[in-house]
Amino acid sequence: MHSITLKPFTQFNTIESIHTAPRRSCFGVINPPVRLNCRTIARSSETDGGAGAGAEADQTQQSSSSLFARNQTYALMKQQMELAAKSEDYEEAARLRDSLKLFEEEEPVLRLRGLMKEAIANERFEDAARYRDQIKEIAPHYLLKCSSDATTLGIRVQVRSVYIEGRSQPLRDQYFFAYRIRITNNSNRPVQLLKRHWIITNANEKSEDVWGIGVIGEQPVILPNNSFEYSSACPLTTPSGRMEGDFEMKHIDKVGSKTFNVAVAPFALSTLGDATDNI
Structure with a gap:
């Protein structure tokens, strides 16, 4: 076995291995x-038949697609900011930083998670429970x-x-x-x-x-x-x-x-x- 000095558990070294199967x-x-x-x-769960169930399914699918698109946009903006900083285009990096901050304030899941964390820190547990329930309605897997x-x-x-x-x-x-x-x-x-x-x-x-x-x-x-x-x-x-x-x-x-x-x-x-x- 090769031995190296590892960083703390919450940090990562350069990743060099991935799952070996399937390729x-x-x-x-x-x-x-x-x-x-x-x-x-x-x-x-039980599901209702007819148009009501179909409309609910369409709404769920649209919500999921919208969330997917927002996540994709967020990931792309973060990558662009990193590339701008590496290329020393600091004006563009600053613009993207501010855009990301605004995005985080307006993106429902990120905003609610931030509010939930703040409520927990201030021991406002009733508020934290309310924010948690709102996240469950929007995107349950994000909890x-x-x-x-x-x-x-x-x-x-x-x-x-x-x-x-x-x-x-x-x-x-x-x-x-x-x-x-x-x-x-x-x-x-x-x-x-x-x-x-x-x-x-x-x-x-x-x-x-x-x-x-x-x-x-x-x-x-x-x-x-x-x-x-x-x-x-x-x-x-x-x-x-x-x-x-x-x-x-x-x-x-x-x-x-x-x-x-x-x-x-x-x-x-x-x-x-x-x-x-x-x-």
Whole structure:
């Protein structure tokens, strides 16, 4: 195993690995995989018939399409601002910055999430609940965080995702998301990670299952009170989506131990980022 010094868990190194199968998917063209360095670290409804139902379905579809278009615009503006700054066109970068700020103030989901966060910080929980319910009506999946944390049989899996503007091309419906995973063995038995399984769902609710051996070419052994971290990435053809899955593991301190699955709780892939605090 190659060892490097990793940045804090909520930050990302340059992403060099992606899912290895399938090579081409409904979520975008996947490049050939490249091995990524890692390290092991120690630590102490019912529906109505007739025209009414049809009208409601059309309204829902139009709302979803409108939200998709706004997300696409937001992602494109952020990328243009970054490119303007890199090319030292600071006047254009400033113009785009101001446009983004105005967009964030007018975009319903971003505005409501900001209001909800402010209400929580000021302990106005009734207001926070109202904003949350309004978000549910507009875009329920946007309440899903860009992070997750789940424990199965003493094995804790923490995930954090970020949108990578530099590797995305919104005009071509190509959105690139990186995610970082920390697996911590809080049990008193050593385990080995054998296989991975991901369920990747885009904004159109189109899902794909991805299976693989180990992670980033490794089948790491994680001792008690130790953690294993790695970074990977996922391309989508929509500005948002979600991931969830599980790792197949086994205890290696006893011959013939049966394998078991460790859950990876759902987390969002979003160009809008996360209105909540990091892990």
